[in-house]
Amino acid sequence: MQNIAALTDALIASIPAEALNEVDSFLAVEARGFVLASLLAQRLNKGLLLVRKAGKLPPPVVGVGYSLEYGVDRLEMADGIAPQKVIIVDDVLATGGTLKAVKQLAEKCQHHILGASILLDLPDLHSDLGVNIWSVLDERTQPEAQVA
16 A cells, blocks of 8 residues: 555646646546546545546547547547546656547546646657646656666
8 A cells, every 4th residue: 555655746836836726537548547536536535537548438428539640539538427527547648649639628627727647758759748747757867777
């Protein structure tokens, strides 16, 4: 349990206090984002909204399609939820394709995006995504691995 508490503490420490005070719900991206967002929601007594791949949520749903390196996919979330202030939560931010799709989906549902809480950001792989990015780890600030 100590590692879970430390992970939750690190996620919370990476998010500005103002955003933590404003957020209504954490928007969890399938699948590892579910774990991270649930830790935040539980600790801070906030809501949890799920973004899933197509066909995994009961109707009614709202969805958006997005391009992948090898094709196309679709993300969905429950329809009919009152607009909320949300923080998107995912494990890794690489090219930004998933984050762009989640942003589009949240805006389609009229949620206000405060930012995105990311465990590991790889900023050299993406450009400005139009969302505040708060990461625990950033490849630019990590020391390079030593090879023996």
